[in-house]
Amino acid sequence: MARVTDPPATEPPATGRAGPRTGARQRLLEVAARLFYAEGIHAVGIDRIIAEAGVAKATLYAHFSGKEELVAAYLSERSDRWASDVAARVEPLPPGSPERVLAPFDLLAERVATPGYRGCPFINAAAEFPAPGLVADRITDHRERVRGAFEALAxxxxxxxxxxxxxxxxxxxxxxxAAHLDADPSAVTGARALAASVVSGAHVPAGTAG
Amino acid sequence: MARVTDPPATEPPATGRAGPRTGARQRLLEVAARLFYAEGIHAVGIDRIIAEAGVAKATLYAHFSGKEELVAAYLSERSDRWASDVAARVEPLPPGSPERVLAPFDLLAERVATPGYRGCPFINAAAEFPAPGLVADRITDHRERVRGAFEALAxxxxxxxxxxxxxxxxxxxxxxxAAHLDADPSAVTGARALAASVVSGAHVPAGTAG
DNA sequence: GGTCCACTATACAGACCTGTCTGGTAACGT
DNA sequence: ACGTTACCAGACAGGTCTGTATAGTGGACC
Structure with missing residues (x-):
């Protein structure tokens, strides 16, 4: 049986005593995630993140080597949460059922209906970080994770x-x-139906038509 | 017969005599389009655009009220070009044929194979400009144009x-x-095949399955 | 008490950003 | 010749950006 996701350890490897892992890091990540997602990454400055998180600038740079690492951590967290959310939704469904393959679409249907939905954080981040680096690596990792999940479930x-x-x-x-840019949740239901066709083999594969 | 696209007038409405429409504007738009698409919009400064275009800063601000207007012009040009490219590809095909609906996918298949392909300029711009404004308006316009084209052809x-x-x-x-982020051109051929299924009605519509 | 350390607060450097302004040049029509 | 205009070159202002440095606070543990 394929292990669809690898629900991550939410705790970083414990440092010797306590390490700089108390509250500031979590607050920084929460604020950064909210602002980066809502307004774009380049549009949000460090000063604003630390102000809203109530954290000193030196503390941020004690936890992250720079903004890029903060962005990477934000994306890692999003990817991990996606994996665990999908796993939680897949798990109760009967193994081998097509519904399991469609579970991500059901999850997405809820997401796009929530206010503040602004599309995929990874697609958005890729638009702002074309160059190779930490951010591009996290995007690649997530893409492979999603593809792997779909392939395993299929x-x-x-x-x-x-x-x-x-x-x-x-x-x-x-x-x-499409659900985001056209403000049209039916994009998700339509995609889900098409995905069901793909899984059931109802559609005509390329090259065999006509 | 539906007019799929409105191949645009490439010339702006002529001003009284000559107007500020000689060469600088075109060079600015070309350089801006190249840099914005390749590196992201917020990542490219005005100074670099005017330097690579060989244009004085005052000239830029004589043609565009500000960076946002330059971005909007860049997107307008991209949208117009998409429409005329699709129209050129649809036109020779037999009216009413499914191939006409699939023409945008064939165009895309060529695009994603060219070096420097970095996804949809409008999706990328939307990631950087979440707030309402000139840019968001151009994105909405283009989305409607694309949807309208597909609906008319279908x-x-x-x-x-x-x-x-x-x-x-x-x-x-x-x-x-997917073709961009996964560097996988087969995303386009797969999507084209699914689109053919949609057009032919081969797939199972939502709600009628089971 | 004393040490360590995570944290706050703030000032600062250096770079970059957008947009404005001044001044000069060259082509063009009259 | 003359005015118009499209353009170039560059300085400048005011703000924001990331990242560093300095100084101090308060709790946990020995």
């Missing part, structure tokens, strides 16, 4: 066609993007 | 299902995004 469900994982990722990306 | 081809336009937009967005 394989479990016995989905046959070539590139089923790619098709599901395309539908998932498109659903997030 | 209607021409006799595609029946509800929300065919939404499904096609989702597939198109997902294809652009």
């Amino acid at each position: 394989a479990e469900a016995g989905a046959a066609g070539r590139d089923v994982g790619t098709d599901l990722v395309v539908l998932y990306d498109g659903a997030m993007t | 209607a021409e081809a006799g595609a029946a299902g509800r929300d065919v336009g939404t499904d096609l937009v989702v597939l198109y967005d997902g294809a652009m995004t």
Whole structure:
């Protein structure tokens, strides 16, 4: 049985005594996540993050080597949460069922309906960080995680066609993007239906049509 | 017959005599488009644009009220070019054929294979400009244009299902995004095949499955 | 008490940002 | 010749950015 996600250890490896892991780091990450997601990364300065988090600047730089590392930590947290949220939603469903493959779409349907939804944090971050680096690495990691999850779930469900994982990722990306930019939640339900077709093999694979 | 696109007038409305529309504006737009797309909008400063365009700063501000207007002009140009490129590709195909609906995917397949492809300029811009304004308006305009094009072409081809336009937009967005972020051109061919299913009505619509 | 350390507060450096302003040049039509 | 205009070159203002340095506070543990 495929292990879809790797629900992460939320605690960093404990340092010798207590380490700089009390409250400031958590507050910084929460504020950074909120602001980065809502307003964009380059648009949010360090000064504002520390002000809203009630943290001194020196403390931020004691926890993170710089802004880029803070951004990377924000994305890591988002990726881990996605994985555990999906795992929690997949777990109660009967193994091998198509519904398990569609679980991420059901999760997404809830997300896009919440106020403040602004699309995929990784797609958004990629728009701002084209160069190789910590941020690009986290984006790549997350993409592989999502693709791996879809492929594992599809394989479990016995989905046959070539590139089923790619098709599901395309539908998932498109659903997030269109639901956001067009303010249209039906993008997710439409994508979910198409994903069901892909899993059931109802659609006509490329090259075999006509 | 539906007019899919409105191939735009490339010339702005002529001012009284000559107006400030000689060469500097074009160079500015070309350089801005290249840099904004490649590196992100907030990451590119005015100084660099005017330096690479060989244009004085005062000239830039004579043509555009500010950076935001330059960004909006960049997006307008991209949208217009998309529309005319699609129109050029659709036009020779037999009216009412499914191939016409798939033409944007064929265009995209070429785009994602070119070096420097970095996804959809509008999705990327939206990540950086969440607030209402000129930029958001151009993004909305383009989204409506794309959706309208797909809907018109699908209607021409006799595609029946509800929300065919939404499904096609989702597939198109997902294809652009996944092909870019995963460096995987097969995202486009997969999306094209799914789009063909949508147009032919081969897939199972939501709510009628089981 | 004494030591350690996570933390606060603030000032600062150096770079970069957008946008304005001044001044000069060259082509063009009259 | 003359005015208009499209343009270039560069200084400047005022703000913001990241990151560092300095000085002090309060709790935990020995």
